[in-house]
Amino acid sequence: MCELLLRVSDKINTDPVLDSKCTKRGDVIVVMPDGWGWGTEELRNPDWRILQLPNVTVEQAASFLSPEPEDNPQAPSLVRQRRLFKIDLDALPPVWAAWVTDGTRAEPMRSAPFTAAQILGYRRRKAPLANPVVI
Amino acid sequence: MPTTTQKTIGTSADYSSVQAWEDACPANLVTNDEIWQGRVKNETVSGQTIVAGITTDATRYIELTTDTGASFLDNVNVRTNALRANASNGALLTHNLAYENVLDLTTTANLNIRINKLQLTIASGSNRPVINTIGSTPALILDRCILETVGSGATVARDGDNGKISNCLIVHRNATPAVVLTLSGAAGVYNCTIVAANGTATNLLSGASTGPPIQNCNLFNGTAVKTGGNTPTYTTCLTDVASPPTGCTTTAYSTSSGIYFENITDGTHDFRIKSGSSAIDTGTTDATNAANDISNLARPSGAGYDIGAWEFSAAAGAALWAQSCL
Numbered sequence: 001m002c003e004l005l006l007r008v009s010d011k012i013n014t015d016p017v018l019d020s021k022c023t024k025r026g027d028v029i030v031v032m033p034d035g036w037g038w039g040t041e042e043l044r045n046p047d048w049r050i051l052q053l054p055n056v057t058v059e060q061a062a063s064f065l066s067p068e069p070e071d072n073p074q075a076p077s078l079v080r081q082r083r084l085f086k087i088d089l090d091a092l093p094p095v096w097a098a099w100v101t102d103g104t105r106a107e108p109m110r111s112a113p114f115t116a117a118q119i120l121g122y123r124r125r126k127a128p129l130a131n132p133v134v135i
Numbered sequence: 136m137p138t139t140t141q142k143t144i145g146t147s148a149d150y151s152s153v154q155a156w157e158d159a160c161p162a163n164l165v166t167n168d169e170i171w172q173g174r175v176k177n178e179t180v181s182g183q184t185i186v187a188g189i190t191t192d193a194t195r196y197i198e199l200t201t202d203t204g205a206s207f208l209d210n211v212n213v214r215t216n217a218l219r220a221n222a223s224n225g226a227l228l229t230h231n232l233a234y235e236n237v238l239d240l241t242t243t244a245n246l247n248i249r250i251n252k253l254q255l256t257i258a259s260g261s262n263r264p265v266i267n268t269i270g271s272t273p274a275l276i277l278d279r280c281i282l283e284t285v286g287s288g289a290t291v292a293r294d295g296d297n298g299k300i301s302n303c304l305i306v307h308r309n310a311t312p313a314v315v316l317t318l319s320g321a322a323g324v325y326n327c328t329i330v331a332a333n334g335t336a337t338n339l340l341s342g343a344s345t346g347p348p349i350q351n352c353n354l355f356n357g358t359a360v361k362t363g364g365n366t367p368t369y370t371t372c373l374t375d376v377a378s379p380p381t382g383c384t385t386t387a388y389s390t391s392s393g394i395y396f397e398n399i400t401d402g403t404h405d406f407r408i409k410s411g412s413s414a415i416d417t418g419t420t421d422a423t424n425a426a427n428d429i430s431n432l433a434r435p436s437g438a439g440y441d442i443g444a445w446e447f448s449a450a451a452g453a454a455l456w457a458q459s460c461l
Contacts, residue, residue, distance in 0.1 A: 021188030
C-alpha cells in the first residue's frame with residue numbers, strides 16, 4: 001500500500017552541522033502510495049532504492065519521515081538530524097543484501113511482504129550527534 | 136562559471152517529488168561549481184519539501200522554477216487570467232498537512248536558494264507558512280511567484296533573510312488573525328501585492344530586525360501595515376490602512392475606486408489592477424528588482440512603474456475590450 005524511496009549510502013557534507021541535515025544510509029526520503037510513478041532519476045540513482053510495501057499503509061510508514069526532535073529548546077542542538085529513525089538495512093534478511101548493495105540497480109524496485117509490525121521492527125532510533133566543538 | 140544542472144519534477148520527469156530532487160542535490164554546490172535547478176512541470180505537486188544540508192553561495196545555489204512553458208506566466212491567457220493561485224494556469228506546489236510548510240528552509244544557515252515562476256499554496260489545515268525560513272539565515276530570492284494560504288500560519292515567514300522578494304502576489308485567506316509576510320534582516324520587498332483577502336484582523340507585515348526596504352508594494356485589507364520589530368523603509372507603497380507609515384499612501388481597497396483591483400471577493404479574488412487605479416504609473420523606477428511584472432510584462436508599460444506585482448497595460452486592456460466587442 002506504500003512505497004519508500006530509501007537511501008542506501010550516506011550523503012555527506014564535510015561541514016558537521018550541514019552533514020547532520022543530510023539523509024543517511026537507511027533513511028527514508030519520501031513515502032508514496034503504491035503504484036507511484038517514480039521519476040527516471042529515482043529509478044537509477046545508485047544511492048537510492050525503492051522498497052514496495054503492499055502490506056503497509058502510508059500512515060504506518062510515516063514515522064520514518066520524522067525529524068529528530070529538539071530535546072532542549074533553551075540550548076538547541078546544531079546537529080539535529082533530518083531523520084529520527086532509519087531502517088536497519090544490515091538487519092534485513094540476507095536475501096536483501098545483494099539488492100541493497102547493487103549500485104547498478106538492476107532491480108530498481110523490490111516488493112517486500114513485510115507487515116507494518118515487521119518493517120517497524122527494522123526501525124532504529126538514531127543516536128543524537130554531539131555538537132561540534134567550535135574553536 | 137558554474138554549471139547549471141537542470142532536472143524536471145513531476146509526472147514522467149526526472150523526479151516525482153520536490154523532496155527527492157532536493158535529496159539528490161550534491162552536498163556541496165560550491166566545490167562542485169554548480170547550480171542545482173529543479174523545473175516543475177505544468178501540474179500540481181503535493182507534499183512538504185525540506186531543503187537543508189547543502190553548501191551554497193551567491194553564485195552556486197539551489198533554484199526551483201518551472202519547466203519550459205509550465206508557469207502561470209507562460210499561460211497564453213496570463214494577461215486575462217485572474218491573478219490568484221490556480222492550478223489550471225500553471226505549475227503549483229501545495230500540501231494540506233498540519234504543521235508543515237510547502238518549503239521548509241528552517242534548518243540550514245546561509246542557504247542560497249532562488250524560487251521563481253511558481254505558484255505555492257497551502258490548501259488547508261496547516262498552521263505553518265507556505266515558505267518558512269524562521270530560525271535560519273537563508274538568502275531566499277523569490278521572484279514572480281503566487282503564494283497563498285488558507286491555513287492559519289503566515290503566508291511567508293522569514294527570519295534573518297538576506298535575499299529579496301520581488302514581483303510576487305502574497306495572499307492570506309484564513310479567518311484566524313495572522314500575518315501575511317514576516318520580514319527580517321535586510322531582505323527587501325519590491326513590487327509585491329500583499330493582501331489579507333479574508334480581512335480578519337490580519338497584519339500585513341511583521342518582524343524585521345533591521346529596516347529592510349519595502350518599495351512599490353500594495354498592502355491591503357489588513358488591520359495594520361506592520362506589527363512588531365523595527366520600521367522598514369517604505370517607498371511609494373499603497374495601503375487602505377488609515378494613518379499609514381511614512382512612504383505609504385492610503386487608498387481605497389475597492390474594485391471601483393482607489394486601488395481598483397479586478398475582484399476583492401475571497402475565493403474569486405483577482406488582484407490585477409485596472410484602469411483608474413492609483414497604482415498606475417506612481418511607483419519608483421527600479422530596473423534592478425522589477426524589470427518585469429508577475430506576468431512577465433516589461434515595466435514600465437506607461438509613463439512609469441506601477442505599484443504592486445501587476446503592471447497595467449492600456450494596450451492590452453484596449454485589445455481585450457475590442458475583442459470582447461467582436
